[in-house]
Amino acid sequence: MVKVDLASAFYHIPIYAVDHCFFVFRFCGVLDQVNVLPMGWLNPLAAVGGGHRRLAPPFPPHRFYPPVWCGRPVRLGAHVLPYLDDFLFVFTSEEQARVGAQWVTESIEILGLSCDSTKCQWMLSQSVYHLGITVNMADDLFEVPGEKVAKLWRLAVGMHVTAKKSHHLVQKRELAKLCGFAQSVKLDLIPAPLFLCNSYDALAQPVGWSGKVRLSQGSMRDLNWRVKVPARHCSAAIHLGTTVVELSMDASRHPWGAVLHGRTACGYWSCAEVPAHIN
Secondary structure (H helix, E strand, O other): OEEEEEOOHHHHOEEOHHHHHHOEEEEOOEEEEOOEOOOOOOOOOOEEOOEEOOEOOOOOHHHHOOOHHHOOOOOOOOEEEEEOOEEEEEOOOHHHHHHHHHHHHHHHHHOOOOEOOOOOEOOOOOEEEEOOEEEEOOOOEEEOOHHHHHHHHHHHHHHHHHHHHOOOEEEHHHHHHHHHHHHHOOOOOOOHHHHOHHHHHHHOOOOOOOOEEEOOHHHHHHHHHHHOOOHHHOEEEOOOOOOOOOEEEEEOOOEEEEEEOOEEEEEEOOOOOHHHOOO
């Protein structure tokens, strides 16, 4: 794999002339106008001027692909995972990765772009830290980095202590920070979103960002889970196997039920299982 991070990528995206008026600001008494997409724009996908934001047409293909002398094969055969200015190139062999890395480098130069050398990884590897998670192709796993698990634990402990001391009242902005961070690792911490429902219900309370919201008992149980995240949940398979059987099930606070191949099963949670249930 090869990881590429473009430097100041937003500055390479021009804005249509008719939309320049929406990107005007005054600094030190001088009125300036931004003609390219600014890095600090809060709503990069929002509507502008009553319609969706328009960007200038992309580069035509003949300007993007390097000339024949670069040695680019007819079919590169790589998987490209783009996210704004971050790109992860996944190759099927070491030889293909060498050719692909050279082609990517020459393509960036031809486009007149530059890379952030502190974030790129040109050395071929089967394990890459990308967008906050570790992509481990050798073991076919998404993995949560240890520092992220530690940060999630600190946020959850801090929130839990604050809630205990203030009758379940916490800062809304801090709760949103915890939810956002938990969402950022959902690829490799699969159960994480399941323990956010009650927190999002708390965020829906009609209070400003500088105010406080009250956590429910369900939110407190969710925080307890984050404080003690089992190690087995800190990684997830990249490629999932095909469906073998289809199981339909539902559960409430006390009973549960399931259907498999037309056969039903039901029962009640034990006293030891009830605290682990999301409801």
